[in-house]
Amino acid sequence: MPTEAMWSIGELAEHAGVTVKTVRFYSDSGLLPEASRSAGGHRRYGPEALDRLRLIRSLRALDLPVPEVGRALEQLLERDAALEDVIAGHLRELGTRMTALRWREAALRLLQDSAPQERADRLRLIGSVTTPPDTTALARFWRRWLPPRLPARLVAAIVDQAVPQPPDDPTPAQVLAFARLHAFVSGDCRGTDRGQPAAHRAGPGFRPAVLYDGLREAHQLASAELVAQRPPRPGGALDCFVAAYAGAHGSPDTPDFRRGLSRRLAADPRIHRYWQLAAELTGPGVPTLGANDTWLCAALDAQVAADQPAATAPDPDSDSTPAPAPAPAP
Known part of the structure; x- marks a missing residue:
């Protein structure tokens, strides 16, 4: 030159x-x-x-x-197209940083709007959660809660559906819901039953894969009922739900079995609390396993209550021990 x-x-x-x-x-x-x-x-x-x-x-x-x-x-x-990889990577990193900032902002608003006597407890709750939030503890809860020797395909599918994804732009209420959910699943769950309800515990002849395969089908049917805005009721979804438990335990589907199943599921406050907090995080109108589970349990309870006057025989499957007290909300 x-x-x-x-x-x-x-x-x-x-x-x-x-x-x-x-x-x-x-x-x-x-x-x-x-x-x-x-x-x-x-x-x-x-x-x-x-x-x-x-x-x-x-x-x-x-x-x-x-x-x-x-x-x-x-x-x-x-080649110009190679720049797309750099841009895409930087966008992902920037998105993560912006999500973290939104969660911090919502957390600060939560503390600002809290009553003075609530702030210390809420500060401890949200202080234990990373930003952006990590769902590892929630996935660990489900892997611990599910029965042992469950096929890996079922474990992966259940964890994927049961763990709610935190929103990128949360409200203060959603920050509080996730913090409570994180504290809830991080709590100790001691005992040989791993915190599971009696209907999910291993026993002679118990087949967990049969139970969870059947529950997946029942949840799909219940989801259709929820989308159609139908109230909990007898029908194909409830029958499939009960059949999953009956088949897993090698029991016939009888009125006595349904009454016993209703009692055993109602005696498990832990999973119901999880669904309640998950629903607060995801917000109304979002199809979740928790919404399906609540609908199915309500349908079972309603049918059992409707048939109660005709029930005279004792339930041979009922637990002899009293139901545990509900776990306190974190």
Whole structure:
């Protein structure tokens, strides 16, 4: 390139509208190599350096770190589409940071709007939750709660559906609901029954895969009932629900079995509390396993109550021990 077509560092800075210090920084970083040196050892740049410098400044304006800018520039020399990977990665990182900021803002509003006597407890609750929130503890709760030796495909499917995804832009109420849910599942769940209701515990002849395969079908049917806004009622969804328990325990589906199942499910406050908090997090109108479960249990209870006057025989499957007291809300 002829010498007259070359620019000094000051001339390049003037054309680009930046300081000499900025040009020198990008040159020293390897992002803006000079074309040559003058006889006195001064840097010289060709006109193409102006476009490169403008690209560097545009990428830096997007808050890309200097190493990321260098990789993006190298890719741009080969093909423009390569920049999409850099942009997509930075968008993901930026989205995570913005979600964290929204959760922090909602948490601060929650504390601001709380009564003075509530603030200390709520501060402890939300202080134990990361931002953006992590659902690992919720998934761990379900893996601990589900029966042992359940097929991995069922465990993965159930955990995926049972763990609610926190919203990207939460309300203060949703922040509180997630904090309570996180504290709830992080609590100790001691005992050989792993905190499960009697109807889910392993026993002689118990087949957990039969139970959970049947429950998945029952939940699909109940979801259709909920979408149609039908109240809990007898029908195919309830029959499938009861059949899943009966088949897993090797018992016939009889009125006595349904009465016993209703009592055993009602004696498990832990999972019902989980569904309540999950519903507060996801908000109304969102199809969830919890909404399905509540509908099915209500349908069973309603049918048992309607048939109660005709029931005289004792329930051979009923638990002899009293139902545990409901777990306190965190």
